[in-house]
Amino acid sequence: MTLTPDQENLYLIAPELPEILVRRYRLLRKIYYSAPLGRRSLAAYFQVGERVLRREIEILRDQGLIAVESRGITLTSAGESLVTSITPSLKSFLGLTLLEEKLVKLLKVKDVTVVPGDLESDEVVLLEMxxxxxxxxxxxxKPGIVLAVSGGTSCAAVADMLPEAPAPSGITVVPARGGLGEVVDYQANTIAARVAQKLRTNYRLLHLPDSLSQEALQMLLREKKIKEILDLINSASILIHGIGTAEEMARRRGAAPEEMERLREQGAVGEVFGFFYNSRGEIVEHIPSLGLYLEDLGNRVENVIVVAGGRRKAKAIVAVVGNHPRDFLVLDEGAAKRILELYSRKGDTPLF
Incomplete structure (x- = not known):
């Protein structure tokens, strides 16, 4: 962890302070998203004894941040306000602000947001992302723009956390690609509809599978209604998308064992929109589909927002974002630290 001089002094005075701060912040954050909760379920979630948890609960209650009632533990209004506003201060104290600055330089992204915590050990981190x-x-x-969203758990979390409030007039929300045939809640069509409902605006859907043969693609492109929706998708000014690991996405797309082996031999580590990337950001495999294409990201889309987390996705994030810079990257602390580990100390070359 890289610290400022002021932070180093605080560590000298109270070296246990960061651990206490993170522990209580995580506790408040979990209650914020899952209240009402009982002590037993909280102890099980954080894998600590009930006696230890009881002490933390008492401290937070005495500070007026939580309420302990018969129905369970909830946040007070002061607690809710703290959870939603503490993140910038917490990030700075934990060195995450400096981590964001390092990732901006390494990945050449305009803006990086690192959410405290590790997605792979705390499910609440996904909601924070x-x-x-x-x-x-x-x-x-902005008024009159087209917003495209992809499928997946990260984009579903964006839809879940988007506050219900009117957007500027004339916005249309569309799926960035066809569906994968996965869980309905994680399909791009479903997410696009939910985002539009939260923004109280219009949406159009693309009811087609994400993976099609070249012949089928050409045939569908001749259909007037489909072409109209595709033209709308390809006019998107904002795109929100996630990043998948190559192996996971190939498996979800129903790849045969020999195809999986070929991807491994080609060094594929990440996937976006049916494009599989190696560690150098080179496309080693492509599954034809309908929707936004790579050239659209640089040519027409004004703001690309990537939401991806988990240490296991670090290589995929570097391969995609590090070699094809986006505008905004939102990730968790676990992925961010793992990305730094992948880069050599002598230069800006990832070690994989």
Missing amino acids: GRAATRILRECL
Whole structure:
């Protein structure tokens, strides 16, 4: 962890302070998203004894941040306000602000937001990533634009955390691509509809599978209604998308064992929109589909917001974002630190 001189002094006075701060912040954050909760379920979630948890609960209650009632533990209004506003201060104290600055330089992204915590050990972190992305989205919205969203759990979290409030007039929300045939809640069509409902604006859907043969693609492109929707998608000014690991996405797309082996031999580590990337950001495989294409990201889309987290996705994030810079990257602390580990100390070359 890289510290400022003031932070180093605080560590000398109270070296246990960061651990206490993070522990209580995580506790408040979990209650914020899942209240009402009982002590037993909280102890199980954080894998600590009930006696230890009881002490933390008592401290937070005495500070007026939580309420302990028969129905369970909830946040007070002061607690809710603290959870939603503490992040910038917490990030600075934990060195995450400096981490964001390092990632901006390494990945050449305009802006990086690192959410405290590790997605792979705390499911609430995904919701925090979604909330961070919604703040960026709201700042990018303009009247009359087209907003495209992809499928996946990260984009679903953005839809979940987006506050219900009117957007500027004339905005249309569309799916960035066809569907993968996955869980309905994570399909691009479903997410686009939910985002539009939260923004109280219009949406159009693309009811087609994401993976099609070249012949089928050409045939569909001759259909007037489909072409109209595709033209709308390709006019998007804002795009929100996630990043998948190559192996996971190939498996979800129903790749045969020999195809999986070929991807491994080609060094594929990440996937976006059916394009599989190696560690150098080179496309080693492409599955034809309908929707936004890579050239659209640089040529027409004004703001690209990437939401991806988890240490296991670090290589995929570097391969995609590090070699094809986006405007905004939202990720968790676990992925951010793992990305730094992948880069050599002598230069800006990732070690994989």
